[in-house]
Amino acid sequence: MTSFFILLLFGCLTGVTTVLFGFGGGFVTVPVVYGLWSVTARSGADAMHVAVATSTAVMVVNSVFATLTQWRQSRLRREYLWPLAAFVTAGAVAGAFAATRIGDTALRVLFAAYLLVTIADSLLRKGFLSVPQTSEPRPLSRPARTLGGVGIGAVAACLGVGGSVMTVPILRRRGLPMAEATAMANPLSVPVAVVGTAVYALAAPALQARAGRLGYVDLLACAALLGGSLPTIALTRRIAARVADRVHSVAYVVLLVTVLLVMLATGT
Template sequence: MSFLLMYLLLGAGVGVLAGLLGIGGGLTLVAALAWLLPRQGVPADAAMHAALASSLASIVLTAASSARAHHRRGSVLWPTVAWMVPGVLLGGWLGSGLAIALEDGVLRWCVAGYCFVIAAQMLLSRAAAGGVDARVPRGPGYTLAGAGIGMVSAIVGIGGGSLTVPLLVWRGVAPVRAVGTSSACGIFIGLGSALGYALQAPAGALPLPGAVGYVYLPAAVGVAITSMLAAPFGARLAHAISGPALQRVFAGFLLLVGSAFAYSALR
């Protein structure tokens, strides 16, 4: 199977997760890319940096497709997005700069730990309440929160849904609107972070055609093509089904992903 076909198939799965749960797609993508990219000639000591950077670059388009689908259903709180965008852009840039300075093994532990935390959150949390549909969080506090979310997201290669969604639900937003709003924020998390990995990387970071800094464009674009098509399907599912059982299954998957990263970091 060609690498391009593998990226296309991977993108389809990531897109569904992005639209359905608002979380998890980026973690799945980072794990897959960390395994695939060395087989394409990415140096082992740059594999995690390239996986994170390429994941975040693809998230820009995946999140845009998911946000568009949620917007058509009235599920994106754009005033909240506007307050969070400056923070997530800055946080993404700063977080990617920090990640570039970290060694491959340290990044693997960061992703492993994050997988374990999110899996525990999904397993232990009760089903989210319906929220208050009229609630539209806004204010400078959300800009500050966005900076933290952007920084963490850049270091572990995600669109920030596993942080943004719980924050908004806690502040009274209905879960499906929290997912839609998180998808819109994910566009700017991916943008700020990917630019950071591209422009702050050392010269010749990836000695491959199609690489810009640590962003490997063939992987990012291949994943993005099918994830954009699949994200609206995930968004439709989010509006149609209850997610507790699916969350438990996915939490188990994240535990496996985290264990795999922890094992690779120990080798």
């Protein structure tokens, strides 16, 4: 019961990050599920794989729900979603299969390294923390839509984080406000989450099957996380538009730094 309430609480945080940052939950759910699985499972077997798989399953529901919310509020712009979403899907297939063949320790290191690179890129390169108010958003280049889309899908599915941590910086540097960039991260996370969940659900060896698991996906953890996230998404859906752009972008980086520090402190 203690684990259930911890997951429910962090599910609420997942809902907030889904609305404000387009994360879909990955950067919250992966460290939390990893920590709980390491403690409760025998020898922490497959803890990181279970955490990544469970994160993708939670993202399916969170991202779809948040996408519908953003669509109703007219925050989605088709020209930035298609054909980028198709290339993200293609990359997600490769990334999800790659993750099932990477060792647990290597997957943890890659997750932390991905966070570190993203934080450095956001802080050191111009165009993320602030966008000139007078600038007009620019369309995505063909390489960004094709090669960039494949790369986003591959990395996101492999690490269970959705595509937001790559798509939001890309869209910011095209001149979009944070509210719009994070809103469009949700529909771009849907194909990553669907592909990743399908692969992880079928990938775990039969001998490792446990009650409450579908492949690597922990169904009980999913239920607890969604129990907290879905009501929170509904309650906080109007917040993003009211947050100042500069505050929004800084908060995005602060959250990534916090997750990285938590991971390093817990040995994730």
